[in-house]
Amino acid sequence: MSSHREAPEISKDPVADSTDVYAFVSPDQPDTVTLIANYIPLQEPAGGPNFYEFGDDVRYDIHIDNNGDGKADITYRFRFQTELLDPETFLYNTGPILTLDSPAWNRRQTYSVAVADSDWGEKVLATGLICPPCNVGPLSTPHYAKLAATAVHKLPGGGLVFAGQRAEGFYVDLGAIFDLGNLRPFEQLHNQFGMHVFSKAAPGVNDTNKLNVHSIALQLPLSAVLAPGSGASPVIGVWTSANRQHVQLYDQDKGEVVNSGPFRQVSRLGNPLFNEVLVPLGKKDLWNSLPPADDKQFASYVTAPGLAALLPGLYPGVFPNLAALVASGKPRADLEAILLTGLPPGIVPGFTNYTGPVLADMLRLNTSIAPSAKPNILGVIGGDLAGYPNGRRVFDDVVTIDLRAIAGITYPLVDPSYTPDGAAGVVTDGLTPASVKAPYLDQFPYLGVAYDGFHTPD
Amino acid sequence: MPVNDQSKGRLERPAAAEGPGQPRVSRRSLLGAAGVGAAGLAAGAFGGLAAAVPAAAATKPAARHTPAERGDGGAGQGREEPVVVHVRDGGSGDLDVYRGTTHTRVHDPDLAARLRRTTR
Numbered sequence: 001m002s003s004h005r006e007a008p009e010i011s012k013d014p015v016a017d018s019t020d021v022y023a024f025v026s027p028d029q030p031d032t033v034t035l036i037a038n039y040i041p042l043q044e045p046a047g048g049p050n051f052y053e054f055g056d057d058v059r060y061d062i063h064i065d066n067n068g069d070g071k072a073d074i075t076y077r078f079r080f081q082t083e084l085l086d087p088e089t090f091l092y093n094t095g096p097i098l099t100l101d102s103p104a105w106n107r108r109q110t111y112s113v114a115v116a117d118s119d120w121g122e123k124v125l126a127t128g129l130i131c132p133p134c135n136v137g138p139l140s141t142p143h144y145a146k147l148a149a150t151a152v153h154k155l156p157g158g159g160l161v162f163a164g165q166r167a168e169g170f171y172v173d174l175g176a177i178f179d180l181g182n183l184r185p186f187e188q189l190h191n192q193f194g195m196h197v198f199s200k201a202a203p204g205v206n207d208t209n210k211l212n213v214h215s216i217a218l219q220l221p222l223s224a225v226l227a228p229g230s231g232a233s234p235v236i237g238v239w240t241s242a243n244r245q246h247v248q249l250y251d252q253d254k255g256e257v258v259n260s261g262p263f264r265q266v267s268r269l270g271n272p273l274f275n276e277v278l279v280p281l282g283k284k285d286l287w288n289s290l291p292p293a294d295d296k297q298f299a300s301y302v303t304a305p306g307l308a309a310l311l312p313g314l315y316p317g318v319f320p321n322l323a324a325l326v327a328s329g330k331p332r333a334d335l336e337a338i339l340l341t342g343l344p345p346g347i348v349p350g351f352t353n354y355t356g357p358v359l360a361d362m363l364r365l366n367t368s369i370a371p372s373a374k375p376n377i378l379g380v381i382g383g384d385l386a387g388y389p390n391g392r393r394v395f396d397d398v399v400t401i402d403l404r405a406i407a408g409i410t411y412p413l414v415d416p417s418y419t420p421d422g423a424a425g426v427v428t429d430g431l432t433p434a435s436v437k438a439p440y441l442d443q444f445p446y447l448g449v450a451y452d453g454f455h456t457p458d
Numbered sequence: 459m460p461v462n463d464q465s466k467g468r469l470e471r472p473a474a475a476e477g478p479g480q481p482r483v484s485r486r487s488l489l490g491a492a493g494v495g496a497a498g499l500a501a502g503a504f505g506g507l508a509a510a511v512p513a514a515a516a517t518k519p520a521a522r523h524t525p526a527e528r529g530d531g532g533a534g535q536g537r538e539e540p541v542v543v544h545v546r547d548g549g550s551g552d553l554d555v556y557r558g559t560t561h562t563r564v565h566d567p568d569l570a571a572r573l574r575r576t577t578r
Contacts, residue, residue, distance in 0.1 A: 244561065245556075246561060247542045247556050249542060249545070258540050260539070260540060260542045260552075260556040260557060261542070261556035261557075261559065261560070262559050262560065262561050
């Protein structure tokens, strides 16, 4: 979760495995949007001697649809290159790394950024941008926060870019949820398959705490992401994809992998939990290979989600109204709107992120809604229109939001006669941003400073 | 927060056009190509193949190379790119030829047969 190791094939290819996507109007620069795509899940900070890095053989894309057809109108592309200064040492660094050009930093990555526009093609914006090192420890990276900050680069035409290690900002009780849908705060209500293991509620456990990810972050002027013209929609759809070339072949003579052929998509992520929770196991790899415009074939998994059918059985007597809704066979038009089209005007007062009738899993952000002065981590269902599913901020509690939506809390949006179960309004895995040790930042790139390998785990 | 200024002027619209759409392909089929083994894939040894194949036999035009796709400054820059041939179907003579970021479908039963004979 939200897309960490979510499909069988991509779980074996971590450098191409997208974990989370964020899109929000920048709170400190409200004439810009921030887009973040995270990769390489569940990084143990003490990852030496070969610390984590992006794949030189992977093309990372962040896509923007600004006309609602589920196809990319603008794509930012990232390619990485690893450099080894001294192949004769076994060390990642041979002394403290105080600057990004430190000769003591032995294995480093740089990257290029290109932008592809569906109208006019592709242009390289910058090359040779340096990533920060991984956060090794107090001797190797003694001033890491400051060092990583110097890896924020300006882009021509306006905007900022950063690519490198950050603290994982997504919080989830993975161990409980994937133990047959157990939620610790309600585990005494779980049917426990008759085993009577739990007798009382327990606090959630953040299984992604003190782990790192690799982030690709952009902060772009609104004018760079919206369709041209005064009547253009303020709503954009955002997703990321990772792409590999057709052929990977090991050249034994050279001792290296040869990549050849056109790039093909191997990983995709828009809304959190879409492929993870809604798409069935037998189709997750297929979903990862397709663009959002092809998502109509997955719509039935949204309008009849398997988890909604499971909850009443897992928690006997807790979700009677949800059970009746599932039994009725009525499609979950609320979930279809939230995840596949955006919410049309008139559903939530003062809000829409509707992009049209094309069914496409994208993170939809209405850029005309100002950042919230007092954010609510439950986003729109918490009365905060600047939060998920209006885009997604780094601290939004998407697990609880999605759990409650699937449990029926949002169904009255499309059927006012439906009364959600009381549990639908309180169900949660029991975590909040306080479950994340590294604090989020108030400025770009917003995700916390990467945990170091010396102090973690403590 | 300090930033490195990489600005070199405003974004200009290049004349060429290439959409970012992604054709359908499953990851399994992608990796399957890499796992075909010596009987199905030939790399490097047939470096002159692309030039030798009659143009009329190609069923798909070569894709354009873009700086980003080559990974500007990437590991492969300035090196001879290998040619990888996948004999899809020895019976019909269909071959996939990969070089750089291009893919060409070739129909050449004689060549397919010769490649297969080299693996026996």
